[in-house]
Amino acid sequence: MAVERTLAILKPDCVKKNLQGEVLAKIQKAGFRVLSMKQTRLTKEMAGGFYAVHKGRPFYDGLVEFMSSGPCLPIALEKTNAVADFRTLIGATDPAQASPGTIRKQFADNKGENIVHGSDSPENGRIEISFFFSESELI
Ligand code: UDP
Ligand code: MG
Numbered sequence: 089m090a091v092e093r094t095l096a097i098l099k100p101d102c103v104k105k106n107l108q109g110e111v112l113a114k115i116q117k118a119g120f121r122v123l124s125m126k127q128t129r130l131t132k133e134m135a136g137g138f139y140a141v142h143k144g145r146p147f148y149d150g151l152v153e154f155m156s157s158g159p160c161l162p163i164a165l166e167k168t169n170a171v172a173d174f175r176t177l178i179g180a181t182d183p184a185q186a187s188p189g190t191i192r193k194q195f196a197d198n199k200g201e202n203i204v205h206g207s208d209s210p211e212n213g214r215i216e217i218s219f220f221f222s223e224s225e226l227i
Pocket of ligand 1: 142151180199200202206
């Protein structure tokens, strides 16, 4: 299995609930190495651009509203098989469908406000990391 990079975002609901440390601890205990992290607040334009693949879907406007509603923490992660392993760690999009022990099952309220983002392919992992971080910040 290859060493991959994936982008996590601790979403605005995670920050509002003050769960950043607990969620990051689970990520680190699962073997992910933090290459870089920051706190930022997305504008609607940035949130819309980040989730452009979902433009036109019924949840898009609410998603853009939510992701720009407060600070979030993008985190660039590295690990063998990072993309799939991170998606296993966070669980299904809808916490009601997520497996026991996953981050979304443990902390998320609903399908929209679901605590954390994870990239869906190694290629998107690299693209999404570059949305937030420059090469010199990935250490
Ligand atoms: N989302 C939503 N309703 C849906 C599907 C998705 O509000 O029916 C939101 C949710 O915050 C999700 C994000 O849009 O995390 C991106 O959707 P995607 O299908 O890519 O889910 P993910 O990859 O985050 O599990
Ligand atoms: Mg996705």
